[in-house]
Amino acid sequence: MIRVCDIRELSTLAELGTWAAEHRVRIRYLGADLENRPVYGATRGHLTRLARDAGPDLHRHPLVWRSPLENPEALP
Numbered sequence: 637m638i639r640v641c642d643i644r645e646l647s648t649l650a651e652l653g654t655w656a657a658e659h660r661v662r663i664r665y666l667g668a669d670l671e672n673r674p675v676y677g678a679t680r681g682h683l684t685r686l687a688r689d690a691g692p693d694l695h696r697h698p699l700v701w702r703s704p705l706e707n708p709e710a711l712p
Contacts, residue, residue: 643684652676652687659683668693 646652656663656678666675666686674693677686 640682641684642682643686646685646687649676649687649689652678652685655685665695668695 646655652663659678659680661678661680663676663678666677669675669688672693673691674689674695675686676689677684679685
């Protein structure tokens with residue numbers, strides 16, 4: 637069995653929108669890249685197309701980690 641995954645980046649969100657409309661799929665927010673730009677993608681079968689927006693990612697979620705050792709009541 638051969639599995640193929642075809643992932644390509646398009647240059648604009650408008651191109652991604654056109655591709656998604658042609659393939660009748662929805663565009664999803666995938667997260668931020670290392671430069672804090674939002675990344676969107678659309679997938680149909682083994683084809684995935686991505687596009688990054690030019691502005692900063694407004695969907696950011698802060699990374700929060702709490703040590704269980706800071707809350708002794710949480711320990712067994």
